[in-house]
Amino acid sequence: MTAWKINLHLNIRQKVAVGLTACILAIGFIGGLSYNYLRQIETKQHFVEIADDLSNTILEIRRYEKNYLLYGSAEDWQENRRYIQLGLETLDKIAPEVKYLKIAPQFPLFREEFLAYSRLMEELPKSAASRSRVEEQLRERGKTLVELSLHLVKFERQRILEIINTLKTQLLSSMLVFLGFMGFFVLIVSRKIIRPLRVIEDTTLRIAQGNFRPLPVLDTRDETQRVVEAFNRMVAELEKRQDQLVQAKKMSSLGVLTAGIAHQLNNPLNNISTSCQIILEDLDQCDRELLKKMLTNVEQEVYRARDIVKGLLEFSRERDFELKPIPLEDVVNRSIRLISSQVPPGIDIVQEVPWDLVLKIDAQRLQEVFLNLLMNAVQAIKEPPGEIKIAAQVDAGNRQAVITIEDTGVGIPREEIDRVFDPFFTTKEVGAGTGLGLSIVYGIIEKHQGSITVESKEGEGTRFVIRLPYNSLDKEKRPSP
Known part of the structure; x- marks a missing residue:
């Protein structure tokens, strides 16, 4: 199973490339959605303009209808018929666009009402006996046409507002997502690049002051880990060289102290030599107490010389660093x-x-x-x-x-x-x-x-x-x- 595992550990360059690619793709996706919404708004705005014209045409039809019913003018009837024809042409013009809109199911009903109104208006001059009935039907059809046209305009305008609100929500969400992504990207860059570099900088200053504590190595498997590992190798080598310098300086100090220590050793050695000469000269008739005193003096001078040599050896000996009370x-x-x-x-x-x-x-x-x-x-x-x-x-x-x-x-x-x-x-x-x-x-x-x-x-x-x-x-x- 492990043979099929994919190694997802990326170096810093690859991480930056992946991050920038994801950012570009996100911007492209957001831009594509925004462009699509703007195209929808443009289409609906164009449709609303035509629907407004149609609504105005229907109002003109109703105006000439009322004038004809009041005054019976043939000119008003002709104008009414002309505007009816203009309205039908407008319906035919927007028919291809309507089939892609949510208002499409109501469009056939609108056209049927328009045709029914047209037939009633054409029948009106010919039906003297049933004129009042036709007029009543005509008014009902006209009222329905006005309501349908206003509903059409209102519906599409509402759809434009919905798209605008959706676009605003999408842009706001996209901005928040983008800011979150950028924050995450900055955090990654800070944690993976800037912070390690700052730690390395601080450690460099610390090393310059003589502190050779190595950096902790994180398992990031990227350039940062390799830099830290190389840095720690350098620190270890520097510490080794520092210890060598310390020992060299110690030897230099020993060289300075040697002449004085030789003088310090000379005093007890002279005392020992003098005591030994006195003992040798008077050994046969030497008083026991005097002999004991001389030997005690020799012993003390030996201890004194030993302490001098011991101090020198302790100082010169190279040992590991160890803290003790x-x-x-x-x-x-x-x-x-x-x-x-x-x-x-x-x-x-x-x-x-x-x-x-x-x-x-x-x-x-x-x-x-x-x-x-x-x-x-x-x-x-x-x-x-x-x-x-x-x-x-x-x-x-x-x-x-x-x-x-x-x-x-x-x-x-x-x-x-x-x-x-x-x-x-x-x-x-x-x-x-x-x-x-x-x-x-x-x-x-x-x-x-x-x-x-x-x-x-x-x-x-x-x-x-x-x-x-x-x-x-x-x-x-x-x-x-």
């Missing part, structure tokens, strides 16, 4: 520890993040956000002293956590504020920046269903405001420090 303070502190070696003397980093603020975040990616913003803040303070402040608070009304990172650096020119999140845009000197840092930051915040804005005054500093979703149920119990 994590204390924000931990992420901020790890970021500060990683960047601390890059902070020149005279620049203070102030941390004011509540210890119990827990957010559902991807810790690794949010750490990258803080590292990028902190590194930018450090580089913005050209000459110490300066201060970088990172703070957070809960906006319970909007169910958001508001995180601010501000510095006392050189600021950003007003004309460049709107472009700071654009890929490859940088205010730094050539070779000093890739222009990807803030673009990646924007994309990561978007992935967290949050927002980031920037406020800056040239010469006074810059302030970044991050808003992330907050749910008190994500809060984890932590002992107060």
Whole structure:
């Protein structure tokens, strides 16, 4: 049975062609009906004119009949006979047209009455004995003729009015149907063409801001579906490239941090080396308590070195995006520890993040956000002293956590504020920046269903405001420090 099914899925071009063809056929059908009604009105109007002439002829016949009955003038009788002949000729003239009209069944009766009246009028001068009877019959026949002629005219005029009313109703109905059809056509065009294009346009803007959520694919089996599928493939490829860019930027950041981290590792290693030398030199006569103290110091320095390496590995490792309830303070502190070696003397980093603020975040990616913003803040303070402040608070009304990172650096020119999140845009000197840092930051915040804005005054500093979703149920119990 399925082998006989007809595939009715049309592409947009075919749908438009079918719609326009249906519209043209509907207009042609309506035009044909209207033309037919107008032809009927024309025919009936012509018939009414002849019927009016016939009615006037009958009135003239009656006038000369009355004159003859009153005065007995042969001239009146002759005029009466002439008008009777004219009336009969008119009846013969309209006979072919009458047979197509609804009045056709009454037409033979009309003609018989006319002929009977003619015979009575011809008999009138010859019947002196029965004149009064003939006159009475003549008046009755004449009255019937007048009534029939008036009825004929009235009937056809009524038919013209009916056709006009039918035509008006048809035109009104056609207009409503046409408007309904056009509304349906506009709806189809809007739903199948305009709305998908608008969604694609909005998605393009969203992708430019770092949000790579694909479009839902509807089973329309037309160009729209193919465009959306191709668009989603492009989005997937862009997201893949974006992830590669993020990782490349992360490696670039690691390169910047390497020298400082090497210095951080050098301190615990020196302490370990010094402790080991003391133990080796005094091993034979070393006091047990001193030995224990030295080994404890070695252990602490090993843990310190481990934490430095662990933080570096955590930052460099590539992972899938995953949201987990994590204390924000931990992420901020790890970021500060990683960047601390890059902070020149005279620049203070102030941390004011509540210890119990827990957010559902991807810790690794949010750490990258803080590292990028902190590194930018450090580089913005050209000459110490300066201060970088990172703070957070809960906006319970909007169910958001508001995180601010501000510095006392050189600021950003007003004309460049709107472009700071654009890929490859940088205010730094050539070779000093890739222009990807803030673009990646924007994309990561978007992935967290949050927002980031920037406020800056040239010469006074810059302030970044991050808003992330907050749910008190994500809060984890932590002992107060």
